[in-house]
Amino acid sequence: xxxxxxxxxWSPYHPPTAPVSMRSSIVVIAVVxxxxxxxxxxxPQSAGATGGTMIYAAxxxxxxxxxxxxxxxxxxxxxxxxxxxxxxxxxxxxxxGDKGFAPLLAKSWTWAPDSLSIAFALDPQxxxxxxxxxxxxxxxxSFKVFSDPKVGSPTAPLLTNIDSVSVRDSLTPxxxxxxxxxxxxxxxxxxxxxxxxHAFGSIPPEQLHTSEITRKPIGTGxxxxxxxxxxxxxxxxxDTANYRGRAKLDRLIITPVAPAAAxxxxxxxxxxxxxIFPLDQAPKLDSSAAARPLVRPQASYAFMGMNQFDPKAxxxxxxxxxxxxxxxxxxxxxxxxxxxxxxxxxxxxxAHGPFPMVFSYGDSTLRIPAFxxxxxxxxxxxAGWKVxxxxxxxxxxxxxxxxxxxxxxxxxxxxxGVLLQDxxxxxxxxxxxxxxxxxxxxxxxQGYDFDALVGGYTxxxxxxxxxxxxxxxxxxxxxxxxxxxxNHAVDALLDSATSSFDPVKLKSYSSAAFQRIIDDAPxxxxxxxxxxxAVNRRITTAPMRVDEWWANLADWSIPADKRIDRxxxxxxxxKR
Amino acid sequence: xxxxxxxxxxxxxxxVLIVTTxxxxxxxxxxxxxxxxxxxxxxxxxxxxxxxxxxxxxxLPEQFARxxxxxxxxxLGYSFQLHxxxxxxxxxxxxxxxxxxxxxxxxxxxxxxVIGVAQAVRRGRWFDRLSSGVLMLLYSLPDFWGALMVLLxxxxxxxxxxAGNIVDQVLHDYMSPxxxxxDRVRHLVLPVASLTLLTMAGISRYQRAAMLExxxxxxxxxxxxxxxxxxxxxxxxxxxxxxTPMVTMLGLLLPALLGGALFVExxxxxxxMGWLAANAIAARDYDLVTAIxxxxxxxxxxxxxxxxxxxxxxxxxxxx
Numbered sequence: 028x029x030x031x032x033x034x035x036x037w038s039p040y041h042p043p044t045a046p047v048s049m050r051s052s053i054v055v056i057a058v059v060x061x062x063x064x065x066x067x068x069x070x071p072q073s074a075g076a077t078g079g080t081m082i083y084a085a086x087x088x089x090x091x092x093x094x095x096x097x098x099x100x101x102x103x104x105x106x107x108x109x110x111x112x113x114x115x116x117x118x119x120x121x122x123x124g125d126k127g128f129a130p131l132l133a134k135s136w137t138w139a140p141d142s143l144s145i146a147f148a149l150d151p152q153x154x155x156x157x158x159x160x161x162x163x164x165x166x167x168x169s170f171k172v173f174s175d176p177k178v179g180s181p182t183a184p185l186l187t188n189i190d191s192v193s194v195r196d197s198l199t200p201x202x203x204x205x206x207x208x209x210x211x212x213x214x215x216x217x218x219x220x221x222x223x224x225h226a227f228g229s230i231p232p233e234q235l236h237t238s239e240i241t242r243k244p245i246g247t248g249x250x251x252x253x254x255x256x257x258x259x260x261x262x263x264x265x266d267t268a269n270y271r272g273r274a275k276l277d278r279l280i281i282t283p284v285a286p287a288a289a290x291x292x293x294x295x296x297x298x299x300x301x302x303i304f305p306l307d308q309a310p311k312l313d314s315s316a317a318a319r320p321l322v323r324p325q326a327s328y329a330f331m332g333m334n335q336f337d338p339k340a341x342x343x344x345x346x347x348x349x350x351x352x353x354x355x356x357x358x359x360x361x362x363x364x365x366x367x368x369x370x371x372x373x374x375x376x377x378a379h380g381p382f383p384m385v386f387s388y389g390d391s392t393l394r395i396p397a398f399x400x401x402x403x404x405x406x407x408x409x410a411g412w413k414v415x416x417x418x419x420x421x422x423x424x425x426x427x428x429x430x431x432x433x434x435x436x437x438x439x440x441x442x443x444g445v446l447l448q449d450x451x452x453x454x455x456x457x458x459x460x461x462x463x464x465x466x467x468x469x470x471x472x473q474g475y476d477f478d479a480l481v482g483g484y485t486x487x488x489x490x491x492x493x494x495x496x497x498x499x500x501x502x503x504x505x506x507x508x509x510x511x512x513x514n515h516a517v518d519a520l521l522d523s524a525t526s527s528f529d530p531v532k533l534k535s536y537s538s539a540a541f542q543r544i545i546d547d548a549p550x551x552x553x554x555x556x557x558x559x560x561a562v563n564r565r566i567t568t569a570p571m572r573v574d575e576w577w578a579n580l581a582d583w584s585i586p587a588d589k590r591i592d593r594x595x596x597x598x599x600x601x602k603r
Numbered sequence: 604x605x606x607x608x609x610x611x612x613x614x615x616x617x618x619v620l621i622v623t624t625x626x627x628x629x630x631x632x633x634x635x636x637x638x639x640x641x642x643x644x645x646x647x648x649x650x651x652x653x654x655x656x657x658x659x660x661x662x663l664p665e666q667f668a669r670x671x672x673x674x675x676x677x678x679l680g681y682s683f684q685l686h687x688x689x690x691x692x693x694x695x696x697x698x699x700x701x702x703x704x705x706x707x708x709x710x711x712x713x714x715x716x717v718i719g720v721a722q723a724v725r726r727g728r729w730f731d732r733l734s735s736g737v738l739m740l741l742y743s744l745p746d747f748w749g750a751l752m753v754l755l756x757x758x759x760x761x762x763x764x765x766a767g768n769i770v771d772q773v774l775h776d777y778m779s780p781x782x783x784x785x786d787r788v789r790h791l792v793l794p795v796a797s798l799t800l801l802t803m804a805g806i807s808r809y810q811r812a813a814m815l816e817x818x819x820x821x822x823x824x825x826x827x828x829x830x831x832x833x834x835x836x837x838x839x840x841x842x843x844x845x846x847t848p849m850v851t852m853l854g855l856l857l858p859a860l861l862g863g864a865l866f867v868e869x870x871x872x873x874x875x876m877g878w879l880a881a882n883a884i885a886a887r888d889y890d891l892v893t894a895i896x897x898x899x900x901x902x903x904x905x906x907x908x909x910x911x912x913x914x915x916x917x918x919x920x921x922x923x
Contacts, residue, residue: 080773088882090684098645179652181645236656242686257685257692258882259874260772280772283882284872287751288758288767295762466635466887473639473647495646504648593773 077265079585079594080278081566084289084298088258089281093227093241094220095173095180101261101281104577106220108263108279109156110246113147113166114216118572120488121387122213123530131271132161132221132247142207145215149198152270155223156251166200167192168224177232184505185218185487209528210489217488221247249274249581258283265581267600274581277598290561293318296591299563302576306371306438309559318561324385325556326574327485328378329440331431331447332510332550333357338476347429348479354548356406358396360454361447367554370442374559378552380541381484381497385555385573387530388490388537393545395552403454412455420455428457429478432471435462440481443553447481472509482509483556488574490537491525497544512549565589611911615904619897623674626896627667635887637683657683659889670893679897680890684883689894692879697898699769700875703868704860707795711802711856716849718803719810720842723818734807742804747866750797754870757793765790767872794871798863802856809852813845820844847918854910858903 089101097106114136117127125136133147153161170192173180188211190203204211226245230238244252249269253262261281265274284292290305292298296317304312304320312320333348347353367375376384379391407420407427415421419428433444441462448458458479463471471477484507486492495501498518501508520540527533545552560576562568569582585594636659638650654660658669673680679689718738722731741749758766765771771778771786778786817823818841826836861876868877876895883891 082772088684091686176652179649179656181649183649184646233656236653237681237686256695257682257687258879259769278773282768282772282872284767285869288754288870288872291754291759291766295758295766297758297765297767463634464885466639466885467633469639470634470636473650504651505646507646593771596773596777 075587076584077273077275077277078587078597079276079566079590080280080596081276081300081563081583081585082280082282082292082298082593083300083302084284084292085281086283086286086289086303088283089255089261092244092252092255093235093238094169094222094244095178095182096236098181101283103575104281105244105252105261105263107248107575107577108250108580109244109248109252110220110222111153111248112216112220114212115578116213116217116488118570119387120385120572120574121530122217122487122489123209123528123533125212125216128212128216136212142204142211144201144203145212146195146199146201149200150270151198153247154268154270155226155247156245156266157223157226159223159225161221161223161247162197163194163200164197165221165224166202166219167194168228169219169222170202172222172227172232172235173219175232178235182218186214188214189219209526209533210491213489250279264598267598275584276580277594277596279580293561293563296563299566301561302558304559304561306374306559309374312559312561317563319564321560321562321568321571322374323558323560323571323576324376324383324573325485325558326383326385326488327483327556328381328383329443329481329483329553329556330378330381330550331443331479331553332482333479333548334475334477335511335513335549336475338478341475345478346425347427348549350410351547352406352410353412353427355396356403356410356454357451357456358548358551359399359406360403360456361450361551362398363395363551363553364398366443366446366450369446370439371554371557374557376555376557378555380545380552381493381550382486382537382541383555383573386486386488388524388534390534390538390541393538393542395545396548400454407454414455418455419457426457427455428459430459430461432461432463432468432477432480434465434468434481436465437483439554440483443481447551475509475511481553489525490521490533493537493540494521494525497521497540497549510549512544512547514543514547517543517547565591565594607915608908608912611908615901615908618904619900622900623893623897624667627670627893628663630884630887630889630892631663631666633887637887637889639887657681670890674897679894682883682888682891684886684888684891689890692891693876693894693898696874696876696879699873700861700864700868700877703791703794703798703873703875704857704864706791707798707802708853708856708860710795710799711806712849712853714799715803715806716810716842716846719807720814720837720845722807722811723814724837726815735811738804738807741800742808744801745866746797746801746863747870749801750794750867750870753793753797753800764793766793767870769873794867794873797867797870798860801863802860806849806852806856810845810849813848814841817841817845847914850913850917851910853913854907857906858899861899861902 090099091102113133114128121127134150135148137146193201250263251266255261263279267273293301337343411422412420499513524536569579572578638653757764865877869881880895
């Protein structure tokens, strides 16, 4: 930017009419130069339909960039932009069969007559960013790494139905399954990321977690990795020779920024995107000249979960929550709609059960215990919890009192904790709030060391994700059913849902399972996640998928007439 | 002098060892570990596998013995959060923090001393009263709140300076050396201002008190009786004498500045030791936290030793 133009635009400094001393002049020039910033040198200019730089003020740095280990948000974003899958799940996130899936690395696929194998025809144009072609051997290698117990990938349990991958020819990997299931295509197409064997194949599996080379992803996506200054900055650029066409933006800079500074950076135009803008400051976006709001429903839901077992003697039933009448009474005593309005204003979405509504199996018609404090009181009375001295209910000398864990990192959940505490108090229930940082909370949750918690789940688009959280099979080290809720009728219904090839039946079985869970009330369903993102007004976004806002980031663009200095740096095209 | 130096060095070594041991056990006693971050698809079994992979399932004394052995060989461990050796991470972060705290320390001392002297000379007058009130307000502000206010005013309400980071994330690499220098200075202004404002307030309070003790002294009265100019009396005689206790402050200020840097770096996303420490503690990045504590304690010890030596150098009574 031209310095003089910038100065005249906002600078409080005006040229003096009277002579000033040399020392004063030097000081004033130095101050004005520092405050006004500095113009950039001319780089390779960017013009036309493609170009521009987007700075993403991220909530954290990436934890891992090697796909088998990726489990954090930033790691997933980089993984999904740099690497590719065989096929891409469609915007409806349909997981049964291959309906809705679009070709990616595989141009097409052929099912075996018995449906126990699928032969994928790789796109012969597909190249890794180092110029090497993608081969069937890379697909076989990727499966081997993901499923190797020595690697310890969190994705491995999701690939257990894949028996092996064989190489028919250099462009035809054949994926063999152990059994025919409705989601076998989804398992391989959505969960398996294709990595270059020639780059990573020589590293022993047990060294992959700390190997320097796995910090430098080499994929086939429309963005390519440039560098990662851990804790400071991660840079991706458009792969200008990509077989599917280059990304429209030239450059994506991911920089971890503390929330207060991130909001300021987005509002002042220093950064271009923030995925979770502070809710209490969201109205500022409406009047901001730099950024605009994007309200995005999420594939996550929040709840107040009740541990079914005693946190102190973990094999014993919980002295309070093992009684379904108490759980239902607590559910009926809270004004979910009022709390939603209190925390989110007009932007919140009520949860309808153990699922996010954005998925195809979501069902808003299920019967949730109604808000009825009189009925809640009667239910507690009938369960033997009578109001004692001080207004707290007591049964056999034990007060109706428990601890509620809330993560200090989530403002909505903290607020919900306080609101729940207040509403339970009116019922004669004493709640002690325990605010914990995410690491401490995870440790307590994984050790089942809690009475109740305000938690959130982000399941897969498939109902099989629900099994991890709410079925008996999800209890223990290989699952995530931390409330240790168990109902064999629910297990059977979820099994039926996940083995159904008919989407209508799948939804019907899922709904029946969800209704049973709701009736058992192991949790109070609070809200479906809705976030407000902030994006710079010069950026044109593409349709966003509910599970991944970045899924179509390669199609985000900055019109030529809206570009600023950092958009005009340009890129030197890659020759392949 | 040499005996004093050797004795202080030996004491310092013991202090660093004790601090290392305490930090090693304290961070590992906190709930959670490097693999307890919130990730929907990571099951407890996978987390257990990773813990075993990196030896975090071993008894704590065994882990400590391994750590001490490695540290003695100059290997401070591996950072899970940054995916690099801890020594590499520290090598990048330490100069950034030294720059921030160094500039801030220098400015704090210059401004604090000048203001303190001016207050003492004008004791009881409007300048003294007004500046004392303002400085007391600054002194009582929490570090992070002061930093947030500075951020709000100069990066949002009146957006003339960048809101965080160490340089422009995109254009810095394309700037000429002069432009790159200016860019660095612009990014330095707000964090330095935050740290300086808070530190300066304390220094000026001490300097004012020290000057008020010195000004009624006999040698000042003698200097006035000899007809020396007031400016010379203040700056050559009173100021130099009042400076001696401030040297001790220098040693004490270093830990305070490092503590302040933790908040200021976090608010301004300044990737120095404070930023690293805040993130490492949240992520339970054991080796990184321990190494930061070691380096921090070494820096504090060096500051104290330097203060002692300076004290000896400028005060002949101690030398004797």
